[in-house]
């Protein structure tokens with residue numbers, strides 16, 4: 147009977163009930179949306195780290211990354227590349243020669259990481275070609291072409307076709323300089339990299355460093371993200387003289403960012419839940435106050451406090467159960483839509499900021515399936531806890547006072 | 552005779568710390584089973600306060616109240632809720648019924664709280680609605696009933712689980728005289744048929760005339776009780 151009274155009470159003030167239902171739906175909706183956005187942002191960040199920066203796994207001479215000394219090359223690199231490319235989990239593999247150096251123009255100099263790449267292979271891994279804004283991919287028949295980032299080009303006031311000089315040291319410690327012509331200007335989603343990474347052909351760098359046919363880095367792209375750890379283990383065993391690292395080890399800041407963003411999303415969840423709780427407490431308290439005499443009468447007749455308590459609780463539970471599917475469905479619908487279409491954050495005018503943090507402007511929100519049950523529990527829990535206050539208010543009523551109202 | 556209500560020296564004081572108001576002042580009250588008694592007095596004389604104390608809704612500041620020999624002033628708030636459920640029927644001046652329940656469900660509600668089974672409930676509901684002459688209104692919500700009909704349902708509900716007695720605080724105050732008279736007819740009939748004790752407050756002379764015993768309250772004190780008189784009449 148209490149349940150049926152609660153049920154019918156819902157229909158007494160439809161606007162109020164719909165308000166509560168909608169706030170629950172909205173709470174769920176916004177919570178899921180925020181998480182899906184974050185999830186999407188992180189996924190895109192991770193994807194861009196993997197697919198356009200570091201790949202899934204990299205191999206180096208164990209000492210190479212200490213100071214990027216050019217002498218620490220991967221010996222018999224071609225054989226190793228061949229071996230790795232035969233692993234079933236591996237999608238693409240590419241070699242790079244790397245040197246730290248200076249890039250000088252008439253207008254100034256900048257410290258850069260010079261990446262010597264094999265054009266065809268590099269595009270498989272880092273999509274360098276697709277990031278070109280101005281100019282063309284390397285012409286393999288020509289010598290000494292360089293690609294630099296838009297940001298660096300702006301800083302040094304150089305254009306496509308400009309001549310620049312790269313200075314660096316060779317394995318013997320001799321200073322070497324080479325004149326390069328800007329073949330293309332690229333722009334990635336990571337402004338920091340755009341400012342410090344320049345690309346030339348591996349042949350050119352190897353010739354200047356005099357390390358041919360060796361090189362410094364092997365970048366591996368896998369078919370599936372999940373294979374990273376097992377493949378890394380495998381590579382460590384096979385090539386025990388090299389150091390094999392996953393993208394998480396190479397780019398720990400990305401992992402850190404994932405965690406930070408997770409924390410932010412929790413904070414936002416808490417804010418949303420507080421708003422929800424506030425709404426429910428207010429609305430239900432109003433309902434209780436309106437029914438003071440009725441509740442007083444029920445208490446007077448001998449309805450015990452547990453039943454009165456349940457009466458208020460049931461009402462919220464029913465509204466919560468009604469609101470939850472709405473919220474779930476609406477957010478699923480919207481998230482799925484944007485998951486396909488992508489959400490272009492550049493409309494917000496924050497492209498700069500996003501790129502500074504290495505985020506792209508296109509975000510593909512992902513419905514946070516793993517977190518779904520957690521969120522549903524949080525929302526329902528918030529609704530129930532919020533209804534405790536009005537319920538306690540109801541059972542604290544004294545029938546004598548309530549009836550005199 | 553069988554004593555149902557026995558109140559000893561009960562008082563209720565409001566505003567004890569400022570200007571004390573004795574809403575009920577040293578009242579003795581004794582009611583036997585089957586009585587049909589009116590508690591009369593002007594507004595503010597303490598009728599509601601007295602009925603609330605007897606009904607276990609409020610506690611006296613002084614004195615004790617025995618219902619069927621049990622001292623209810625010694626019960627805790629939660630024990631009182633249960634005590635009221637099992638022993639006392641209530642009819643209030645207004646707003647008696649749960650608005651979202653039908654007339655029938657309002658009466659059933661109290662029987663369900665007492666865990667009566669469905670078959671017994673149905674039988675009893677039908678019987679009661681015959682007695683209050685509202686069988687055709689079983690499934691109406693209170694908002695579709697007249698004030699008099701609502702009060703009749705409240706009486707039926709008060710009676711449903713055959714309590715020790717029924718307290719009715721100005722049950723006719725919001726009714727026109729025809730409905731008031733009709734309600735009193737029904738109360739009197741039920742008092743006879745079910746031998747149930749009624750104690751009701753009123754300040755309506757036509758209602759007072761229907762009572763077999765009239766207790767008059769002024770400023771929280773009983774100034775007149777016809778019990779003695781009527782016993783005298785009976786003896787005469």
Ligand SMILES: Nc1ncnc2c1ncn2[C@@H]1O[C@H](COP(=O)(O)OP(=O)(O)O)[C@@H](O)[C@H]1O
Pocket residue numbers: 565566572573574592593594595596597598599600601
């Ligand atoms: N909660 C209260 N606080 C203070 N005074 C009260 C309270 N309830 C009743 N009174 C006072 O007690 C007296 C008796 O009131 P009441 O029992 O309602 O009388 P009646 O029902 O006969 O009109 C009145 O003077 C009233 O003002």
Ligand SMILES: [Mg+2]
Pocket residue numbers: 598599600720721
């Ligand atoms: Mg009164």
